[in-house]
C-alpha cells in the first residue's frame with residue numbers, strides 16, 4: 049500500500065497541474081508524477097479548417113509562445129504549398145523567433161524563477177514572487193521587464209501583434225519590415241545585450257548556493273533532441289533533427305523532421321492529458337517508455353551545439369561547460385542555458401540589423417495545395433515543436449498531430465520530481481521549502497500547460513496526504 | 528434630363544429631413560448622415576429585409592419596422608436608437624452568434640467584419656443563448672475562393688449580387704428557418720460550378736468571413752461592399768472607374784494594402 053501526497057496546483061507555471069508523490073510502506077518516496085489535467089483538444093478543432101488558417105488557430109494553443117506555433121504551422125504550410133519562403137521572409141521569421149525566445153526566457157527567468165533563485169527556495173511565498181523581487185532587487189526586476197518588452201516589440205514589428213500575431217503565414221511573412229521598426233529594434237538591442245550579460249553574471253554569482261539543487265533537480269542521464277545545422281552552431285529555426293546522449297555521443301543526426309514518426313513514440317498516460325513522447329530505439333518491445341527519455345529545450349540545444357556562433361554567447365557557453373564538465377545533464381542548468389540563449393539572441397539580432405535583406409519587400413511566396421502531408425518544426429523557447437498536417441485536395445485539414453516541447457519533457461519532469469521528492473521528502477510531512485523545491489524543479493523546464501500565466505505566485509496550493517487506506521490524513525492549503 | 532423626385536418631409540430622431548418619394552427610411556437617413564446599422568442591405572442590390580438589424584420605431588406603429596424595407600411617407604416620425612431597439616438589435620446579434628460558429632480570434636475577417644462591428648457597436652460582450660455549434664463543412668473546392676458556412680449569416684448579399692449584378696446566379700438559399708443555408712449550383716461543390724464566372728463579387732459583398740480568397744490567413748480578408756454601388760452607378764451613368772497604378776483586387780482598391 050502506498051500513501052499519496054498531492055500538491056495541487058503548481059504555482060507559477062503556465063497552466064494547471066498537480067503532483068502525486070507516492071510513498072512506500074516505510075514512508076519513503078517511491079515515485080512521483082506530474083499530472084496535466086487540463087485538456088484543450090486543439091487537434092480536434094483544427095480538422096476541417098483550411099491550412100492557411102492553421103498558424104493563427106494553433107497559436108491559440110499558447111499565449112506565452114504563440115510565435116513558435118505560428119512558425120511550426122507556417123512551415124508545415126510552406127511544405128503543403130511546396131514553396132520555399134523568400135529569403136527576406138525566412139530572415140524575418142528567424143528574427144521573430146529570436147524575439148520570441150528572448151521574451152519567453154525573460155519571463156521564465158525574471159518573473160518566474162528569479163524569485164526562487166535570488167530570494168531563496170525557503171523564502172516566504174508571499175514575497176517569493178515578482179513583487180518581492182521588485183522590492184529586493186529593483187534594478188534586476190526592471191531590467192527583466194524591459195528585456196521582455198524588447199522581445200515582444202520584435203514580435204510585434206514582424207508579426208503584427210505581441211500575442212497571437214497574424215503576420216506569420218504559410219509562404220513567409222504577411223508584411224515587409226518597415227525602416228522605423230527596424231531602427232527601433234536596432235536602438236534597443238544594446239541594452240538587451242547588456243541586460244543578458246548582467247543576468248548571466250548575477251546567476252553565476254549565486255549558482256554555487258544551489259549545489260544540492262543542481263545535484264537533485266533532474267540530474268540524470270538522458271538523450272537530448274533538437275534542431276541542428278551542419279555548421280554545428282546553435283540552431284533555433286531551420287536545420288535537421290539531431291539526438292545525442294548524456295555523454296555527448298551522437299545517437300542520430302541529419303534526421304528530416306518530417307520523419308519524426310519513425311523515431312519518436314508517443315505514450316498516453318491514464319492520469320495526465322500530456323502525452324509522453326519517447327525515443328523509440330531505446331525502448332524494448334515491452335520495456336518502460338521511460339527508457340526512451342529525452343529532453344528538449346535550452347539545455348538540449350546547448351548540449352547539441354558545438355558553438356553558439358556569436359562571441360559573447362560562445363564565452364558564456366565555455367563557462368557553462370567548464371562548470372559542468374562538458375555536458376550539462378542537470379535540469380537545474382536550464383536556467384543557465386536560458387540566459388546564454390538570451391545573450392545569443394541579442395547578439396544575433398544585433399548582427400541582423402545591418403543586413404539589407406531584412407528590408408526586402410518580397411517576403412511571401414504564394415501557391416496552392418501541392419502536397420497532402422507535411423511536418424513543420426520550430427525550436428520553441430521550451431524545445432522542439434512539431435506540427436504534422438494532412439490535408440485533402442482543397443487544403444482542408446483531415447488530420448493533425450502536434451508534439452509540444454512540454455510534452456517531450458514530460459518524462460524528464462516526472463524523473464525530476466521523483467528525484468527531488470526522494471531528496472527532500474522524508475516521511476508523511478512536506479515542508480514548505482520542499483513544496484517550493486518541487487515546484488521549482490518543474491519550473492526549471494518552464495512548462496507551458498495552457499495559455500494562462502500565473503506569474504504572481506498567488507495560486508493556492510493544496511497538499512493532501514492520504515493514508516494507506518486512501519483516507520486523507522491531512523491537507524495543507526497555501527493561499 | 529435629371530430625374531425629378533418628389534420630396535417628402537419626415538422626422539428622424541427629432542431632425543426634419545427632406546426624403547424622396549420611393550426611398551426607404553434607411554436610404555433617406557444615410558443621405559443625411561444619420562446612422563442606422565444594417566447588414567443584409569447593400570446599396571445597389573434589391574432589398575431583402577432578412578437580418579432585422581436596421582429596425583426603427585415609427586410613431587403610431589406598435590411593431591418596429593426594418594428601415595431598409597420601409598418606404599418613407601409624409602410626416603413620418605422615426606426613432607432609430609431607443610432602448611427597445613438597442614435591446615432588439617443586441618438580441619438579434621446574439622442569436623446570429625449562437626447560431627453559427629463565429630470565432631473572431633481565428634477568422635480571416637477578424638477586424639474586417641460587419642457582424643463583428645455591429646456586435647461591438649451594440650456592446651455585445653457575451654451571448655445569453657446556448658451556442659448551437661453546428662457542424663458545417665468548409666467548401667474550399669473553388670480554385671480562387673473559399674466558402675465557410677460556419678460564418679455565414681444568410682444575409683443573401685452574395686445570392687443577390689451574383690444574380691442581379693453578375694447575372695450568373697450561382698448562389699441560392701436552401702431549406703428554411705434555422706436550417707436555411709447557402710448552396711452553390713443547387714447543392715454542388717462550388718469548384719464544380721459551370722456558371723461561376725470567378726468574378727469575386729460575392730466575396731467583395733460578404734459582410735463576414737464566410738467568403739474569402741484562397742490562401743487568406745487570419746485577419747487578412749477584406750471585403751469591398753462599395754464595389755456594388757460603384758458598378759451600378761457606372762452602368763447607369765456610363766462613368767467607369769479610373770485606372771489604378773498597378774494591378775489590384777477590389778479589396779486593395781478598397782483600402783487594404785495586403
Ligand code: SF4
Pocket residue numbers: 678679680681682683684685686709729732733734735737738
Ligand atoms: S456567404 Fe456571406 S454574403 Fe453570402 S449569405 Fe453568407 S454571410 Fe451573406
Ligand code: FES
Pocket residue numbers: 564565566567568575576577578579580581582593594595596
Ligand atoms: S439591413 Fe434591414 S433587414 Fe437587414
